[in-house]
Amino acid sequence: MLKLLGRLGALAILFAAHPALAQDPSPAPAQDPAPAAPQVASADPLGQLITSAVRSLVEDATFPLKATLYHAGARGIRALDSLGCRVVAMRTAAVDGVNVPRRTILFIKETVGLPMPGGGLHDGYWYASDVGGAIHSGRIDLFTGQGAGSMAPLMRLNLATLTVSKAGVFRGCPRN
Secondary structure, eight states: OHHHHHHHHHHHHHHHHOTTTSSOOSOOOOOOOOOOOOOOOOOOHHHHHHHHHHHHHHHHHEEEEEEEEEEETSTTOOSBOTTSOBOOTTTEEEEOSSSSOTTEEEEEGGGTTOBOTTSSBOOSEEEEEEEOTTOOTTEEEEEEEESGGGGGGGGGGTTOEEEEEEEEEOOSSOOO
16 A cells, blocks of 8 residues: 555656656747647656556566465364464465465466365455464465365365465454
8 A cells, every 4th residue: 555655756846757748738928830740659758657557567566476285184183273363164274474465366377167165156255364374475274164075176275386476454353
């Protein structure tokens, strides 16, 4: 959020300082007509700055993470995440807590369309509500459900690098 505010502030300063945008709006005094010079397309520095800022925001929000899968019944896996909430199959993600803070809603495009435990298809949204000792920068763990068999639908994603986007934040415990 601070990055966004900083970039918007820079846009405002540039907007105010840009000569074409900061011109006096009063009409210029009449002058003798001179031959018209050929018009040359000028660059749009403000437009370029806005495009650059938007592109940077999108790039900051999407990043590659190497995935590992985990399930209930594995050694050391508890029924509650690090927030004290119940882990939810195909929704709970464990993150490093630094690069991806807990309470972040994540969109993982490679999980869209995967089968959900109760039926239906996955919409790609996960909740960063857990952390783990083996999860460092560039990694994410995805909770698949009860028992090793729950990992089968996601096995092709195990140890794959996934495209992860920050989609928002949540309060309380994640929904199912």
